[in-house]
Amino acid sequence: MIAYALPAAILLLNTQAVEEPAPPPQLQELTVTAAEPRYVAPTRRDRIGRIWAPVLINGQGPFRLVLDTGATNSAVTAKVAETLGMTLDYPGTVTLQGATGSVKVPTIPVDSLEVGELLMEPKRLPIVPDALGGAEGILGTEGLGDKRITIEFRHDRITIMRSRNEKAGPNFVTIPVKFMRGRLLVVDAWLGGVRVKAIIDTGGQSTLGNLALRDALAGRRSALLAVPDEVIGATLDIQTGERISTPALAMGDIVVRNPAMTFADFSIFKHWKMTDEPAMLVGMDVLGLIETLIIDYRRRELQVRLRRLQGT
Secondary structure: OOEEOOOOOOEEEEOOOOOOOOOOOOOOOOOOOOOOOOOEEOOEOOEOOEEEEEEEEOOEEEEEEEEOOOOOOOEEOHHHHHHOOOOOOOOOEEEEEOOOOEEEEEEEEEOOEEEOOEEEOOEEEEEOOOOOOOOOEEEOOOOOOOEEEEEEOOOOEEEEEEOOOOOOOOOOEEEEOEEEOOOEEEEEEEEOOEEEEEEEOOOOOOOEEOHHHHHHHHOOOOOOOEEEEEEEOOOOOEEEEEEEEOOOEEEOOEEEEOOEEEEOOOHHHHHOOOOOOOEEEEOHHHHOOEEEEEEEOOOOEEEEEEOOOOOO
């Protein structure tokens, strides 16, 4: 999985296609020198990229929460609640919606949640069954409406600050986004000649497609090689689907060649009422190929710098 930076307007990312047979206080700058990344890691052949934000809760921590642009609300694990000295017997539950299902979970009251220039005051946080990848919760999009998030995979660093309406810097490509259902980031993309709504999902390990997209692609290709796949969401529900090698994905001036995604009647598409038209969740198997990813909510755009090959 290598990202190529080309001098032309179109930039290319390569992802691994499906083969036959299928293989079985201020935290704005936080530099980590350990060999194992602590906050952001790029996509590699043997590891899905991840984005972990260092978050203070009630002044304690920092706790590592997955930055999830596909989640409306933040949530923490039961272990974090225990560290904060709280029990899970508070009255009332909320419904936690994940990619593969939903579940009713307890909540805990917190006085503050802080990372960089993001400060959220008293609220209740759901208890997520599993945030995946060893994280301690999920950092959702609430409070990010005027923020600029810079994710630097090479330097293992994430910063969250107020957007100052900064344009993209040199060697960056800009991808405009639209907001849907609040703060969901949606890119008008093309996949093999099929127009598709591509939702940027930093909380998802894999790229997922709905059945409407699969059917539209099937109408344009003579055969789609599919292998069985299982997707486990944050609610621990499991949905089976088909992992299929797809045509190139174009998002603005970035083209992803030989992508692969899992297609199924995923619960999240039903929840968002996105079953009738082609739609997909762009997960970290694609986003983790980027060197630097900037999400500017105020400007409504992604600013992307790709990794270069050694010697280029």
